Amino acid sequence: MKQFLRNIFWFGLILLIGLSIKKMVTPFYLGNSAFKAKVKSFQKTSQHYNTIVFGSSHSYRQFNPSIFDSLMTDYNLSTYNIATAGTFNPESYYLYEHFLKTLDKDAIKYAFLELKPLNFYDWENTNTTRGSYWNTTSTLYYALNYINASNYDKIEKFNLTKIYLNSFLNSFVDTNILKGLFLKPSVRSKTGFVPLDKELSSKRRNNEFTLRYKTFHADTTVLKERITAARNIPQYYNSKDINKVHLSHLKYLISKSEQKGIHLFLLVPPRLKDNEYQEIIPLLNELPKGHSLELANYVENKTFYKTKNSFDIGHLNLKGANLFTEKCAELVMKKLQIP
């Protein structure tokens, strides 16, 4: 038995070392092919850009760099939208933090990062490369502390803990990620922005986007739920229910950005769910005023909740995206005047 256990131990150790090396040497973005394509494209022409946008489809599909740059002429900005679909907290925070490390000081002036609560991944997704590649020991530490500091009920906490642990284990054993080394995905736009409308005419995954579009426009009453959520935002500003782990992580990202000479904006996009606003809006009171951009409340942003500006329940169409970008530029200019 001793010999058996000894062999198991040594074999396991060798395997563990091998897998750890794999995890250490793989590029930080390997696992998100869309991000890889964008980051490669950005690196090729990085000297052109001084502003960068991170986040999920709420930024990828709604932040139009051309519009933004044209409105910010006084600041001489050149923006690249590096956001990719389905990239939420903590994946987006992980990507941003690691991306910072690749930059020279003062190479970028401004960065936008979507503010989102910790993502509830489906269990099945945690066994995939995309659902786990970002789960390093420090991301896991952040996620578990976040869960612990949250006001989720016990069952939610237990399930989330299981999800993040499983994802972490998968990130270790997942060698499927190495296939990404041989993939050469191409970018679809110079600025990184692709409005959802474009997908309706595109053959790629056409059915899914068309279905989403048609379903929403056949019954737009579902938007009421998001309008109610946007209307609730003012009351969430008064909430003291703050996830301290999330807050300190955001402050950490702001300070890391400053070290690279970057002013980080934390962006709250429109059309999120009520529970998401409930969780992130209170944080804005505690964050430095010049770093938060809230473009979600209904009173000031009615236009983002109109059907004519919508693609589906959660996203704006091209017209809405341009309006969103304009509003964003307006708010940024205001914020930059804050000392």
Next chain:
Amino acid sequence: MLFNSLDFAIFLPLVFILYWFVFKKTGLQNLLIFAASYFFYGWWDWRFLSLILFSTIIDFSIGIALRKEEKKKRRLLFLWLSIIVNLGFLGFFKYYNFFLDNFISAFSIFGMELSASSLNIVLPVGISFYTFQTLSYTIDVYKGKLEPCTDFIAFGAFVSFFPQLVAGPIERATNLLPQFYKKRSFNYSLAVDGLRQILWGLFKKVVIADNCAEYANLIFNNADNYSGSTLLLGAFFFTFQIYGDFSGYSDIAIGTSRLFGFNLMRNFSFPYFSRDIAEFWRRWHISLSTWFRDYLYIPLGGSKGGTPMKIRNTFIIFLVSGFWHGANWTFIAWGALNALYFLPLLLSGKNRQNLGMVAEGKIFPNPREIFHMSSTFLLTVLAWVFFRASSIDKALTYLKEIFSTSLFTVPEEFPMVIISLILLFVVVEWLQREQQHALENLERNHLIKKPLRWGFYIGIILIIFTFGGSQQEFIYFQF
């Protein structure tokens, strides 16, 4: 709990440690296996634990009763009681809706419209396997081949033994039950070989079966859109899917049992290297084929009678075997087709001409062997179409398209990576075909030193991690 899941990766080492370091006495080890097996099964659906427990109590009690009873009629009564209870459960859960639907259809042919609604019955995982295992116990006790078990815990552990509970091998009480009575001591070689077999089983399941499943599903589900060549490729994928899935499960089950000091019977013996259908059936799902042979074919008279009796018995055993796999006419058609393949060999007395392994002691087979292996393989591929198709009509349409001119066109789907993995798999199995499993006895080859061996194992693990298809349930769970 799936073998290829994180749950099982935690469960197995825990039970292993408790088994060898905490519960050292045979009785306590049996108790642990009993409890762990119920936990393993309950992880899937705890409600059906009562079914196994009931079946265990019935067969245990009948065994005791048979020991005390000497009157032939009463003994036969007890035997029938066990058969009725066990097959009753199986019949209800697995075949109720099938019979109901077919009765209604049959009556409607004569213009009689019957109305009855199907029940929404959930099929308990592995019911076909443990039902046959407990039945073998009662029949063997009745026949006097086995002493009835008087230790309920040992008997319960035998019925529910978790490595083979849900997808076999269907163990004979005469082989497995006595192992629960004996003191078991840790056997290094057995355990290491068990681990190797588990590793190969995982490779078969996760790399071969799950990847083939993606293409087999794609092609079978959209058969109307594909050419004959693609459909033939789809049938090939299913052929490897079902083999990788089922023999992979058996390998993991046998390997896991070895870690606990148990020896289960072999269930697959490289069936796709068979030279005729009779050999194929001696190498495919051995535990089921021999079960039917011993408890159905031989009692019916086997091949001893005249030609009509031989034909009848052959058809009975193949049709029942098909029906055992599922309540659908497609399985019965699959069984019938195999009977048709087998009969010419039986009637010409050539059914036992290929008893050994093909090209024994050689690396390459001769042209004659290649021809026989290829033709047998092709026959099984075509038969699997019935097994996989959702209806006989669809199977016939699928086959018709294969045998059309579109067979000679370039396939629309041709996943090179998966085809390369299948080729690698076939080469390893071919080289190791004279062993019990593909990774057996690697350390006996003096050319393969430890670092090379470990490198090979790590290579397999990395292939599993890298090329593992999307996790699919074991096909045989549904049987």
